[in-house]
Amino acid sequence: MVDITFLGTGGGMPMPFRHLSSLMINYEGRKILIDCGEGCQIWIREYGLGFKSIDVIFITHGHGDHVNGLSGLLATIGNSGREDELTIIGPKGIKGIVEGLMVTARYIPYSINVIECDLDNLNFKIQNKRIVPSDEKTSEIIISTLPLEHSIECIGARIEIKRRARFSKELAEKNDVPKMLWSRLQKGEEIEFEGKIYGSNLVLGEKRKGIIISYITDSRPIDSIVDFIKESDLFICEGTYGDDNDLEKAIKNKHMTFREGAALAQKANVKELIFTHYSPALLNPEEFINNATDTFEDSVLANDGMKKVLNFID
Numbered sequence: 114m115v116d117i118t119f120l121g122t123g124g125g126m127p128m129p130f131r132h133l134s135s136l137m138i139n140y141e142g143r144k145i146l147i148d149c150g151e152g153c154q155i156w157i158r159e160y161g162l163g164f165k166s167i168d169v170i171f172i173t174h175g176h177g178d179h180v181n182g183l184s185g186l187l188a189t190i191g192n193s194g195r196e197d198e199l200t201i202i203g204p205k206g207i208k209g210i211v212e213g214l215m216v217t218a219r220y221i222p223y224s225i226n227v228i229e230c231d232l233d234n235l236n237f238k239i240q241n242k243r244i245v246p247s248d249e250k251t252s253e254i255i256i257s258t259l260p261l262e263h264s265i266e267c268i269g270a271r272i273e274i275k276r277r278a279r280f281s282k283e284l285a286e287k288n289d290v291p292k293m294l295w296s297r298l299q300k301g302e303e304i305e306f307e308g309k310i311y312g313s314n315l316v317l318g319e320k321r322k323g324i325i326i327s328y329i330t331d332s333r334p335i336d337s338i339v340d341f342i343k344e345s346d347l348f349i350c351e352g353t354y355g356d357d358n359d360l361e362k363a364i365k366n367k368h369m370t371f372r373e374g375a376a377l378a379q380k381a382n383v384k385e386l387i388f389t390h391y392s393p394a395l396l397n398p399e400e401f402i403n404n405a406t407d408t409f410e411d412s413v414l415a416n417d418g419m420k421k422v423l424n425f426i427d
């Protein structure tokens with residue numbers, strides 16, 4: 114089970130009822146935070162999601178509405194007693210931004226590993242209950258990035274949470290795997306035992322479907338997004354403008370309308386679309402939801418504090 118919390122759903126400036134862009138993905142108690150707008154700590158605290166166990170912070174781009182919450186958050190993570198390294202992923206230039214924001218959070222008891230992405234693919238695995246970068250093809254979590262079309266360098270995220278194949282007792286017995294190794298092999302380990310190497314392929318049978326979550330903000334709806342988000346279980350998309358009449362503004366400011374986001378969802382055959390990142394001028398996004406559902410029926414509007422649970426099939 115993967116649970117997702119919308120910590121802030123606004124773009125531009127914070128509003129009394131809407132904080133700025135931020136989202137938490139929680140998988141088996143480990144957390145990926147995407148964007149870090151002002152106010153992102155409020156719902157983390159309110160829901161008791163925990164600061165200490167945030168493993169990766171993914172920043173889409175260096176606009177203030179996506180990063181200005183970072184200095185406060187890094188300090189709070191420090192106050193939570195964290196000592197393990199924290200990974201921050203972002204586009205080119207993110208190192209300088211993090212350094213700048215850290216002027217106000219100088220003395221934190223953990224180190225920060227900042228990854229500037231030219232890479233399309235970053236792999237992570239869960240190790241000792243932590244999410245750590247890993248080059249292995251068998252990584253449980255694969256974060257891929259895509260360059261977007263915005264007014265500054267900006268990247269989208271595709272997060273694939275893989276599910277291990279089903280354990281097969283028949284296969285393990287057929288392959289003469291000692292019973293004491295079964296559970297470790299089931300978890301994907303490779304074990305040397307009595308001079309022989311045992312791999313997880315000796316005990317794992319039928320493949321099982323994982324979960325794909327895509328996150329696109331801020332951007333124009335460029336063609337490359339369609340392939341990138343293809344067949345996602347959940348596509349989270351910016352909905353800066355709801356009204357079709359704001360298309361010109363969307364083009365000029367390098368954002369999207371609801372209708373454009375929905376067209377991406379429809380072309381990419383995703384299961385569900387959730388909009389976030391509303392313009393401060395968009396006080397009631399509900400008024401315009403038909404502009405999305407006309408094109409893609411399973412379109413939903415996020416609001417601050419909203420939770421979404423995705424379950425593995427079977």
Ligand SMILES: [Zn+2]
Nearest residue numbers: 124125178331
């Ligand atoms: Zn923004």
Ligand SMILES: [Zn+2]
Nearest residue numbers: 174176263331
């Ligand atoms: Zn922006």
